[in-house]
Amino acid sequence: MEKMYSVEDGWFKLEHGLVNEGLIAIASGKGGVGKSTVTVNLALALHKLGRRVGIIDADIHGFSIPRIIGLTDKPRAFNEKEIIPPEVNGVKVMSAGSMIAENKAIIWRAPMLLGVLEQFMKDVHWGELDYLLFDLPPGTGDMPLNIMQQISDAGILIVTTPQVAATKVASRVGSMAKQLDSDILGIIENMSYYQCDKCGDKEYIFGQGGGQKMAKELDSKLLTQLPLMATIRQGSDQGKPVVIAEPEAEATQKFIAVAEKLIAQRAR
Numbered sequence: 040m041e042k043m044y045s046v047e048d049g050w051f052k053l054e055h056g057l058v059n060e061g062l063i064a065i066a067s068g069k070g071g072v073g074k075s076t077v078t079v080n081l082a083l084a085l086h087k088l089g090r091r092v093g094i095i096d097a098d099i100h101g102f103s104i105p106r107i108i109g110l111t112d113k114p115r116a117f118n119e120k121e122i123i124p125p126e127v128n129g130v131k132v133m134s135a136g137s138m139i140a141e142n143k144a145i146i147w148r149a150p151m152l153l154g155v156l157e158q159f160m161k162d163v164h165w166g167e168l169d170y171l172l173f174d175l176p177p178g179t180g181d182m183p184l185n186i187m188q189q190i191s192d193a194g195i196l197i198v199t200t201p202q203v204a205a206t207k208v209a210s211r212v213g214s215m216a217k218q219l220d221s222d223i224l225g226i227i228e229n230m231s232y233y234q235c236d237k238c239g240d241k242e243y244i245f246g247q248g249g250g251q252k253m254a255k256e257l258d259s260k261l262l263t264q265l266p267l268m269a270t271i272r273q274g275s276d277q278g279k280p281v282v283i284a285e286p287e288a289e290a291t292q293k294f295i296a297v298a299e300k301l302i303a304q305r306a307r
């Protein structure tokens with residue numbers, strides 16, 4: 040499959056849209072580390088900082104973006120050729136989850152999945168965006184590899200939890216990105232510690248230093264360490280992401296700080 044789009048003259052050209060500042064692919068070594076939670080909250084943080092943001096849920100088998108961001112609207116036809124992406128909390132989203140019931144399995148093989156991704160890029164009236172985020176499928180299998188190749192202009196953000204078993208697998212994604220000559224924007228360590236609501240003590244239940252070590256190995260940087268919080272999980276389950284539901288929370292401030300770093304990296 041030919042690479043579909045590329046950055047030219049500082050612009051990433053979609054068929055019906057432009058991305059001004061950056062494409063960001065959010066990757067992880069394995070499922071359940073919080074990749075989709077990070078994608079949504081980072082998109083909302085970028086939006087809070089005045090950026091126009093879109094999300095492509097490229098984890099087509101394992102879609103979860105609509106639930107986490109609280110999206111219930113469906114895409115609409117713009118004309119015979121173009122689809123208008125639904126928007127929630129100021130962020131445009133395309134996900135297979137908007138077209139299929141949440142409990143139905145998508146039993147398509149890779150060429151079909153890539154076809155859907157191509158449609159999300161080609162047939163959607165994105166308009167002018169500053170950032171387009173891709174929530175990749177977890178791991179280093181066929182699908183993440185194919186997608187990374189298609190969007191090789193995207194910077195890769197790797198989400199991991201701190202324990203050795205997780206960071207070792209996540210390092211393989213970093214290694215894959217390097218082999219594809221993709222730019223690794225940084226590492227986000229999620230569920231780094233649990234902070235007691237009552238006494239404020241931090242407990243490093245999954246160990247410490249994994250994200251930092253991985254960043255060093257990949258010659259990249261650890262962008263943040265996010266707390267493990269019941270409210271993050273509850274917010275994701277209920278379509279009320281922490282960045283919207285709890286503007287003052289430590290996690291929200293950390294997502295905004297990461298968004299600022301990514302904007303600063305692009306501006307350089």
Ligand SMILES: Nc1ncnc2c1ncn2[C@@H]1O[C@H](COP(=O)(O)OP(=O)(O)OP(=O)(O)O)[C@@H](O)[C@H]1O
Nearest residue numbers: 070071072073074075076177266267268271272275
């Ligand atoms: N920092 C956190 N604190 C508490 N719960 C979290 C945190 N981050 C993620 N979760 C929860 O962990 C679960 C997995 O998160 P998420 O779906 O974002 O992971 P994922 O890496 O995208 O998984 P997959 O690749 O399998 O889709 C969800 O229930 C989510 O609410």
